[in-house]
Amino acid sequence: MALRHAVLAALLDEELSGYQLAKAFDLGVANFWYAQPQQLYAELTRLERDGLVSGREVVQESRPNKRLFRVTDAGLAELEEFTAASTKPSFIRDDLLVKVQAADHVDTTALVAQLTERAAFARARIDLFGKLLRGMRGDRTEEEFLRDGDRIGPYLTCLRGLAFEEGNRDWCERTVATLRERRQASSPR
Amino acid sequence: MALRHAVLAALLDEELSGYQLAKAFDLGVANFWYAQPQQLYAELTRLERDGLVSGREVVQESRPNKRLFRVTDAGLAELEEFTAASTKPSFIRDDLLVKVQAADHVDTTALVAQLTERAAFARARIDLFGKLLRGMRGDRTEEEFLRDGDRIGPYLTCLRGLAFEEGNRDWCERTVATLRERRQASSPR
DNA sequence: AGGCCCATGTAATCTGTTACATGATTCC
DNA sequence: GGAATCATGTAACAGATTACATGGGCCT
Numbered sequence: 001m002a003l004r005h006a007v008l009a010a011l012l013d014e015e016l017s018g019y020q021l022a023k024a025f026d027l028g029v030a031n032f033w034y035a036q037p038q039q040l041y042a043e044l045t046r047l048e049r050d051g052l053v054s055g056r057e058v059v060q061e062s063r064p065n066k067r068l069f070r071v072t073d074a075g076l077a078e079l080e081e082f083t084a085a086s087t088k089p090s091f092i093r094d095d096l097l098v099k100v101q102a103a104d105h106v107d108t109t110a111l112v113a114q115l116t117e118r119a120a121f122a123r124a125r126i127d128l129f130g131k132l133l134r135g136m137r138g139d140r141t142e143e144e145f146l147r148d149g150d151r152i153g154p155y156l157t158c159l160r161g162l163a164f165e166e167g168n169r170d171w172c173e174r175t176v177a178t179l180r181e182r183r184q185a186s187s188p189r
Numbered sequence: 190m191a192l193r194h195a196v197l198a199a200l201l202d203e204e205l206s207g208y209q210l211a212k213a214f215d216l217g218v219a220n221f222w223y224a225q226p227q228q229l230y231a232e233l234t235r236l237e238r239d240g241l242v243s244g245r246e247v248v249q250e251s252r253p254n255k256r257l258f259r260v261t262d263a264g265l266a267e268l269e270e271f272t273a274a275s276t277k278p279s280f281i282r283d284d285l286l287v288k289v290q291a292a293d294h295v296d297t298t299a300l301v302a303q304l305t306e307r308a309a310f311a312r313a314r315i316d317l318f319g320k321l322l323r324g325m326r327g328d329r330t331e332e333e334f335l336r337d338g339d340r341i342g343p344y345l346t347c348l349r350g351l352a353f354e355e356g357n358r359d360w361c362e363r364t365v366a367t368l369r370e371r372r373q374a375s376s377p378r
Numbered sequence: 379a380g381g382c383c384c385a386t387g388t389a390a391t392c393t394g395t396t397a398c399a400t401g402a403t404t405c406c
Numbered sequence: 407g408g409a410a411t412c413a414t415g416t417a418a419c420a421g422a423t424t425a426c427a428t429g430g431g432c433c434t
Contacts, residue, residue: 002282002287006287009287009288009290009291012290012291012294028278028281032281032283032286032287032290034280034281080296082287083291083295083299085299087284087288089217090282091223092217092222092349092353093223095277097220097222097349098191098194098195098271099271099276100221100342100349101195101201101346102272103341104339104340105201105265105342106265106269107269107272107273110273111272114275114276118276146367146371147370147371151293152292152367153290153291156289156367157290159360160286160356160360161281163356163359167349167353174348175345178341181336182336
């Protein structure tokens with residue numbers, strides 16, 4: 001029952017279609033939650049059935065019609081309740097960490113390549129988040145924006161996403177350097 | 190099929206019982222993966238059926254008997270294959286971030302309390318990870334250990350866990366400060 | 379002509395969570 | 407006497423992933 005609230009939170013600031021939501025959640029631009037398109041279409045159907053969002057059909061030429069959804073009063077009340085309830089801790093589940101855990105017992109060639117790839121992915125996201133943050137705060141400084149801005153929720157979650165990816169980048173780089181150095185030491189020439 | 194490999198990776202360094210594994214995965218000391226006891230008992234049964242781990246009964250007095258598991262050659266080969274295969278990106282799914290995303294539209298009193306709690310949780314883990322790291326490297330410096338140590342996998346994953354929790358702590362503290370300042374500004378007195 | 383973007387779903391399967399179940403020992 | 411720790415599971419349900427399905431427009 002958590003995707004529900006993530007969708008509601010994403011729809012607070014703007015009316016979106018299932019497709020638009022899907023892009024945000026699937027690419028992880030919505031850095032507070034991840035979900036696939038199929039999940040979102042199903043969840044939107046349920047949310048509308050339960051009266052927490054309402055959709056309106058938008059007829060388009062030269063491309064398929066779409067349905068834009070917005071949060072209802074009942075939906076906002078649901079979010080309010082969710083926010084007041086206690087939060088479960090969130091834990092890491094990452095294939096790449098599992099592989100590094102096993103690094104002493106398996107061949108690390110492919111692993112180094114994957115760490116490098118992950119670092120590149122992280123850098124791309126750091127770049128993207130930086131742009132999103134600049135776009136949200138406009139010409140204000142971060143401090144000013146967080147004091148006076150009127151939609152700081154998305155800004156704050158984006159800050160967490162940014163720091164997370166910076167952590168990924170740094171750790172991947174360091175791990176690659178460590179594994180490379182050890183390989184050279186164990187098989188010189 | 191990822192819990193499978195996480196369990197194999199956890200059993201590489203030592204023989205463990207289901208119960209011991211469960212503690213590591215449930216408390217998240219195994220900071221590369223999280224799982225509940227029930228999942229682990231089920232997974233161990235499957236892993237043994239498939240010949241990837243082998244268990245041996247250890248008879249104990251004054252407490253229930255237990256089964257200790259270790260990775261077989263087939264299990265190691267499976268891990269090797271897993272490590273060589275490409276890695277899926279890992280994404281964030283965190284109730285607390287969903288709540289902060291909605292912060293502009295809901296009451297933030299309970300939210301501030303939850304952020305404070307999360308920060309305390311993060312601090313406890315930072316402490317724990319610091320001790321684990323010191324324990325692993327002994328009297329060597331980190332640099333020396335990473336160069337010469339013979340089990341650096343767990344050390345490297347613990348470093349990631351540490352940085353992750355430091356990120357959590359810092360972000361929670363900053364978010365609390367931001368939300369508090371705004372509340373005072375909007376309702377003076 | 380082939381591939382990508384828009385746009386929305388269904389169905390089958392796999393994973394993960396929650397609740398239930400048992401029972402001895404040790405610590406406060 | 408009650409709670410925590412050791413030790414292992416089963417069963418029901420909720421949530422997530424993968425595969426399948428459709429179809430027009432736009433770009434190269």
